[in-house]
Amino acid sequence: MGIFGALTTSVAGLRTQSYALENISGNIANSQTTAFKRIDTSFLDLIPQTGNDQQLAGSVTAKSRSTNTIQGSVQSAAVSTYMAINGDGFFAVQKPGSFSDNNPIFTGVNNYTRRGDFSLDKNGYLVNGAGYYLQGVSIDPSTGNPSGGAPAILKFQNDFLPSQQTTKISYRANLASYPLTTKHDTSVPGSELLRPADFTVNPQVNGTQPPPFGDNTKTGLQVNNKTGVAITGATTLSGASATDSLGVNFAVGDIVKVNGTDLIVTASGGVNDGTHIPVDSSITTLLGKIDALTGNTGTPSTVTNGAIVLHTGAAADLSLVSTSAGFASLGLTSPVTVVRTGGGSVGTGKVIGSDNQTFLDESISGGATTAYDGNGAPVNVQLRWAKTDSASLGTGHNDTWNLFYQTNPAATGTNTSWVNVGTNFTFGSNGEMNPVIGAITLTDLTVSGVSLGNVTMSFGTGGLTQFADTNGNVQVNQLQQDGYAAGQLTSVSVSNEGRVVGAYSNGRNIDLAEVSIATFNGANFLKRLDGGAFEVTNESGAALFGKGGSISGSSLEASNTDIADEFTKLIVTQQAYSANTKVITTANTMVSDLLNVIR
Structure with missing residues (x-):
């Protein structure tokens, strides 16, 4: 080829370096373009066919080398609909072919982009800064799953979200092993329990047979006599100092009212019958007369370890009232009330209005939630245990x-105020339910005349426990329901799960669509379009959905152009270009010398 071959090769070198310079200039110009993918230049040598001992370096040509698979840095953005892809993939988009009445007319040709600066336009489309419209798959609001697989243009109407009736209440809580009800008294066994005998209508589970009346006890404080030792049954009601008598004497004329009957203290050796007791009598004598007045024929009231233990017996509850200074020396505080165990009518599963206060005194709050009927009307569901x-x-x-749940807050008389859910929740010594009850059905749940129909109440496995709690209340860990009122779409955002989420005026956040991410076996062979978009080629292969990277909401991908690297390539390209011109100059000098030989 000789000198003239060197000239043409150098011209090719100039052309390739110019091509490289054009790519570098484009990369630098787009260094701040969202999700821009730089174009590198690849140089290829062109070798003429010659013998093995006459091979030449050959000429050169340039081709573009795409970096579509090289991700730019992901940066946070203030706009909730902006998004970036972490990993492989492209957003599926379309660009309108025309507009009619300001509405886009789409050609149906899919393009693909990494540019995620999408914003909601006036028509409800998500459009990026280059004018491409986002595609995705709609979400079925009833299941929360994508409804289909083929992506379509996403459009969000500013419509009302229909109301949804409450069908399920999820509830998890710890019930204090000893509830601090209004009527609880730690010195009286069972006083923390709901007592059917206190109710006109037994609110226990329908059909529950109440136990018969039984003896109950109350233990007073441990006290000492005048000698400083614990009292016994032989300790007298009055006496001189340093004797086995109460710390403060009963006085003649003192009265202890037992279940409404006066038990009067008389002088020493005075009247001693069912309603009178001499002042020098023993505590055992006093307790015997109290038992007689209450009809206690079972276990007698006694003094044990310096403390009086009162028994009600099964015949009647026990009530003691006294203003005597000596009464307090018994370790008792007036008034004293001890109710029998058991009693009451058969369980009806409801609390009537006239028993409402009694029920509140013998139960503890279990929390409350707002539920909704079919029209979206809210009702306040109050719970008590x-x-x-x-x-x-x-x-x-x-x-x-x-x-229980409250069905009528204004109930009076025989009208039902609270409804028993109809289940006995039993707990073992370890504080866990035994047997486990995972869910129950609240049949025809009605509150203040609003019917919610049958509602499932779910506790899950281990959702209800009975561990000790010094506050003596119910610690609610979860109380939520699945209903809501109608609401209007107020805004949309993109979650990190790649879903478009609609925020409604009723406070609900509903997944509206799933953004489609397309991948390609030959992503670097996609054809570039204006605005950071690409189209499919035979070399890239068809778009594949379902295995792309993840999406970051409120984020944007930056250009993958490195300015420092581009400047370095710029210097190298400039030097290479200059070197090629030197070859041309040298070849020209050699041709001139050859012509001079002829002259």
């Missing part, structure tokens, strides 16, 4: 609870 049995009462007893 009542403990109906306790393992501490001995053999044959288990820790058992009943759950």
Whole structure:
């Protein structure tokens, strides 16, 4: 080829370096373009066919080398609909072919982009800064799953979200093993329990047979006599100092009212009958007369370890009232009330209006939630728990609870105020339900005249426990329901799960669509379009959906152009270009010398 071959090769070198310079200039110009993918230049040598001992370096040509698979840095953005892809993939988009009445007319040709600066336009489309419209798959609001697989142009109407009736309440809580009800008294076993005998209509689970009346006890404080030792049954009601008598004497004329009957203290050796007791009598004598007045024919009231233990017996509850200074020396505080265990009518599963206060005094709050009927009308579902049995009462007893919901806050008389859900929740000594109840159905749940129909109440496995709680209340860990009122779309955003989320005026956030991410086996062979978009080629292969990277909401991908690297390539390209011109100059000098030989 000789000198003239060198000239043409150098011209090719100039052309390729110019091509490289054009790519470098484009990369630098787009260094701040969202999700721009730089174009590198690849140089290829062109070798003429010659013998093995006459091979030449050959000429050169240039081709573009795409970097579509090289990700730019992901940066946070203030706009909630901006998004960036972490990993492989492209957003599926379309660009309108024309507009009619300001509405886009799409050609149906899919393009693909990494540019995620999408914003909601006036028509409800998500459009990026280059005018490409986002595609995705709609979400079925009832299941939360994509409804289909083929992406379509996403459009979000400013419509109302229909109301949804409450069908499920999820509830998890810890019930204090000893509930601090208004009527609880730690010195009286079972006083923390709901007592059917206190109600006109037994609110326990429908059909529950109440236990017969039984003896109950109350233990007073441990006190000493005048000698400084613990009192006994022989300790007298009055006496001189340093004697086995109460710390403060009873006086003649003092009265202890027992279940409404006056038991009068008389002088020493005075009247001693069912309603009178001499002042020098023993504590045992006093307790015997109290038992007689209450009809206690079972276990007698006694003095044990310096403390009086009162028994009600099964015949009647016990009530003691006294203003005597000596009464307090018994370790008792007036008034004293001890109710029998058991009693009451058969369980009806409801609390009537006239029993409402009694129920509130013998139960504890279980939380509240707002539920919705079919029209989206809100109702306040109030819950309360009542403990109906306790393992501490001995053999044959288990820790058992009943759950109630309020059906009529204004109920009076025989109208139903609270409804028992109809289930006995029993707990073992480890504080866990035994047997486990995962869910129940609230049949025809009605509150203030609004019917919600049958509602499932789910507790899950281990959702209800009965562990000790010094506050004595119900610690609600979860109380939520699946209904909501109608609401209007107020804004949309993109989640990190790649879903478009609609925020509604009723406070609901609903997944509206799933953004489609396309991948290609030959992503670097896609054809570039204006605005950072690409189209499919035979070399890239068809778009594949379902295995792309993840999406970051409120984020944008930056250009993958490195300015420092481009400047370095710029210097190298300039030097290479200059070197090629030197070759041309040298070849020209050599041709001139050859012509001079002829002259």
